[in-house]
C-alpha cells in the first residue's frame with residue numbers, strides 16, 4: 021500500500037512539474053510581458069527598467085530555474101501588474117468561485133446520479149427518454165449558450181433574476197444553474213450507461229435467482245458496481261471545482277478565479293497565470309488521487325493489486 | 332413419485348420472434364432430469380421464464396405450476412420466496428455469476444437470511460458448513476475471499492453452496508460445468524449427484540453434452556429449436572433413441588472404441604428462429620423426411636411406456652447405434 | 660510412412676513474465692517447458708490437456724509465430740529461419756492455423772470470399788485473374804458453395820463459419836495445419852461435420868495436422884498419435900487406443916476416466932484440487948500433489964519422458980517401476 025501511494029504521489033508531482041513548465045513555455049513564447057503591461061508607447065528606459073526589475077533580460081533557462089526554485093520555496097511571485105503577491109490575488113478570488121462551483125457540484129450529483137439511475141431502471145420508458153433527451157441537450161449545448169439563454173429568459177424577459185454581478189445570493193442562481201445543468205446531464209448519461217451495463221451482468225441474475233427482491237438487488241448488488249465507473253466522472257468534476265467556471269464567470273461577470281485567469285492571460289501577467297494553473301493542477305491531481313484510493317475501497321480486485329504491489 | 336413442477340404450453344418470444352414454441356415438462360420431486368439440445372434451442376430460456384428471470388421484453392405465456400400452484404407471472408413477493416427457497420438455479424459461468432465486490436461469505440449469508448432467517452454468527456457458521464459441504468478447502472477463511480481470488484471450479488462450488496442455502500426442493504443447473512476443465516467438471520458433477528443422494532433434492536441439469544447427462548440423470552428431454560422432441564429414460568435414449576435428431580446426435584459422437592471411420596454427421600444446421608419451417612423443424616436435416624413431415628409440426632406422442640417422441644416416423648430399436656453403450 | 664518427419668520440435672521452452680496487477684512483481688510462467696514432438700506428412704498428432712497447460716503456446720511455437728526461449732523447430736528438414744525474413748514468410752505460407760472461435764477469427768465487415776483470398780494476396784500466390792476461381796474451388800473443397808463468397812460471417816451458421824476459416828487456412832496450400840480447439844465452440848451435431856471435413860482434407864492433400872483439443876473423443880477420432888500435456892510438459896505419448904484405453908500416466912488415467920460414459924457407474928477417478936498454477940510449478944513431478952499414486956521420490960525428482968515396454972512414451976516414476984505407488988507419501992489433498 022505504501023509503495024502504491026508513493027507511486028501515485030510521485031506521478032502527481034510529475035504532473036504538477038509538467039504543468040508549470042508548460043505554462044512557462046507557452047506564456048514566454050506568446051509575447052513580451054513588458055510591452056503588454058507598460059503599453060507600447062512607454063519610454064524605452066521605463067521598459068528596460070521593468071525588464072531588469074523582473075529579470076526578463078536573463079537567458080530563458082535562468083528565468084525558468086529561478087522561477088522553479090521560487091515555487092519550491094513556496095514563493096509564487098508577484099503580479100507584474102500591481103506588484104501584490106500572486107497567491108494573495110488568487111486566494112481572494114477562490115471563495116467567489118467556490119460559491120458557484122460547490123452548489124453546482126451538489127446539483128450535478130444530486131440531480132445527475134438519481135436521474136441516471138432512474139432512467140436505467142426504467143429503460144425505454146417515457147421517463148427514460150425524457151431524461152435522456154434533456155441530458156443530450158444539456159450535454160451538447162455549450163455553457164455560454166446555455167448561460168445566455170438563461171439570462172435572456174430569467175433576467176431579460178421575466179426580470180426575476182439579475183443577469184450579472186455578485187451582490188447577493190440571487191446573483192449566483194443563474195451561473196450555478198448554468199454550471200449544474202450541463203454537469204448533471206453528463207453525469208446522468210454516464211450513470212445510466214454504467215447502471216445498464218451492471219444490470220445486464222450475470223451476477224444480477226444470480227441475486228434474483230436466490231430470491232433477493234428487485235429493489236434490494238439494485239441497492240446491494242447493482243449500485244456498488246455501477247459506482248466504480250461513476251466515481252471517475254465525479255472525481256473529474258471535483259477536480260475542476262476551481263477551473264470549471266471560466267466561461268460562466270465571464271458570461272455572468274462573476275469575479276472569481278476564472279475571470280482573474282482570463283484577465284491575467286490577456287495581460288501576460290505570468291506569475292498570476294502560473295499561480296492559477298498550479299492551483300488548478302493541484303486540485304485536479306488531488307482529486308485524481310482520491311479517486312484512485314476510492315477505487316481501491318470500492319473494487320476489491322484493484323485492492324488486491326495494490327496489496328500485491330506492496331508484497 | 333409426485334410431480335413437483337409442471338410446465339404446460341410454455342411459450343416465449345423476444346420482440347415477436349418466438350424462442351419457445353410450447354414446452355410441456357414435468358419434474359418429479361427428487362428426480363434428476365436432463366435437458367439437452369444445441370445452442371439456442373431454448374434450454375436456458377425455459378427455466379429463466381419459469382422463474383420469471385427473463386427481461387421484460389420477453390413475452391411469456393403458458394403455465395408453470397409448483398405443487399399445483401401457478402407461479403408464472405406470480406406477484407414479486409411470492410416469486411422471491413420461491414427463487415432460492417424452493418427452486419434454486421446456478422449458471423454456466425461461475426466467475427461472472429458472483430458479485431465481484433462482495434465477499435463470498437456475504438453472498439451466501441444473504442440467501443440464508445432470506446430463506447432461513449439466519450443472521451450474524453449463526454449465518455456465518457451455516458455458510459461455513461455449506462462451503463465445507465461442497466468440498467471447499469479451508470472453508471472458514473474462504474468466507475472472507477472475493478470471487479476473483481478463487482478458481483473457476485471453486486467459484487462454481489460457491490454457487491452450489493449458495494443454491495443449497497435455501498434448502499431448495501429443486502436445483503436447476505444451467506450448464507454448470509461447461510466453463511470448467513474436464514477434471515474439474517467431473518468433480519462438480521460428482522458433487523451434484525452426492526448432494527442429491529443426501530438431500531433428496533430434485534435436479535434439472537441443462538447441458539449440450541450427452542455424456543454428462545447420461546451419467547448424472549435418470550430422465551432426459553431432448554430439445555430442438557424451441558420444442559421438446561424426445562423424452563425418455565436416460566438408458567433408453569442411449570440404447571434406442573426414437574427421434575432422428577437424438578439418434579443423429581448419438582451417431583455423431585466419436586466412439587471411444589472400435590475402428591475409426593467417418594462420423595455420421597447430421598447435415599446442415601439449425602433453422603433460424605425467424606424462418607422456421609412450417610412442419611417439423613428437423614425435417615430439412617432429417618434422413619427419414621416424408622411429405623407429411625412438412626405439413627404440420629408433429630406432436631409429442633408416446634412410442635413406448637415412458638418414452639415420447641415428436642416424430643411421425645420414430646426410429647426403430649434396430650436402427651439405433653448400439654455401439655455407444657459399450658464402455659471403453 | 661516417410662522416414663523424415665515434416666515437423667520436428669526439440670525441447671521447446673517458452674517462458675512468459677506475467678505481472679499480477681498494475682504494479683505487481685513480475686512472475687515467470689513456464690508455459691512450455693521442454694516439449695519434443697514430431698509430425699509426419701499426412702498424419703495427425705493430437706494434443707490434449709487441461710486449460711493453461713501450454714497447448715496453444717506449443718502450437719504457436721511450432722508455427723514460428725513465437726520464438727522459443729529454448730529448443731528448436733525444424734520444418735521440412737531445415738531450421739526455422741529468423742522471423743520476418745523473406746524465407747520465413749515463404750515458409751509460413753506452408754503452414755496455417757485454425758482457432759477455436761470461428762466468429763472471432765473472421766472480420767465481420769468483410770465478405771468471406773475476400774477473407775479467403777487475403778492470404779493469396781499476402782503471399783503473392785496466383786494471379787489476380789485466377790483469384791475468383793481459386794476462392795470458389797476452396798469453398799467447394801470445404802463443402803460450401805461458391806456463392807457463399809459474397810456472405811458476411813454473421814450470415815453463416817457456426818459450422819459454415821468454421822468451414823470458411825478452414826478454407827482461408829487452406830488457401831496457400833499448406834503442408835501443416837495447427838488446429839487449436841477447432842470444434843470446441845461448435846454444437847455436437849456440427850462438430851462431426853468439421854471433423855469429417857478435416858479428415859477429408861487430410862486424405863486429399865496429405866496435410867499434417869496438429870490437433871489441439873480437450874475433448875478426448877475428438878482426439879481419438881482425429882489422431883494417429885496422442886500426446887497428453889500437463890503443466891508445460893508432455894507426460895504421455897503414443898497410439899491413441901493405447902493412451903486412451905490403458906493410460907499409463909496417472910494424469911492420463913484421470914483424464915480418460917473423466918470422459919462421461921453412459922452406463923458406467925462410479926468407476927471414475929476424481930482428481931482432488933484445482934488445475935495447477937504454472938507460475939508455481941510443484942517440485943519433482945508437477946502432478947504429484949494431485950496424484951493418488953505419488954511416492955516420496957515423485958516430489959523430488961522430475962520423471963523423464965521415455966518409452967515403456969509397449970513402445971509408448973510416459974513420464975512417470977510409478978509407470979516405469981522406479982518406485983512403487985504411494986511409497987511413504989502421506990495422503991495429500993491439495994488445497
Ligand SMILES: Nc1ncnc2c1ncn2[C@@H]1O[C@H](COP(=O)(O)OP(=O)(O)OP(=O)(O)O)[C@@H](O)[C@H]1O
Nearest residue numbers: 345350369370371372373374375376377386539604
Ligand atoms: N434476452 C434475450 N433476448 C433476445 N433473445 C434471446 C434472449 N435470451 C435468449 N434469446 C433467444 O432465445 C433462444 C433460446 O435461447 P437459450 O438461451 O434458451 O438457448 P440455450 O438452449 O440455453 O442455448 P445455449 O446452449 O447456447 O445456452 C435463442 O435463439 C436466443 O437467441
Ligand SMILES: Nc1ncnc2c1ncn2[C@@H]1O[C@H](COP(=O)(O)OP(=O)(O)OP(=O)(O)O)[C@@H](O)[C@H]1O
Nearest residue numbers: 675677688690709710711712713714715716717937
Ligand atoms: N502471451 C502470454 N503472456 C503471458 N502468459 C501467457 C501468454 N500466453 C500464455 N500464457 C500462459 O501460459 C500458460 C499456457 O497457456 P496456453 O494458452 O498455451 O494454454 P492452453 O493449454 O492452450 O490452455 P487452454 O486450453 O485454456 O487454451 C498459461 O498459464 C497462460 O496463462
Ligand SMILES: [Mg+2]
Nearest residue numbers: 374375376505
Ligand atoms: Mg443456455
Ligand SMILES: [Mg+2]
Nearest residue numbers: 714715716839
Ligand atoms: Mg489454448
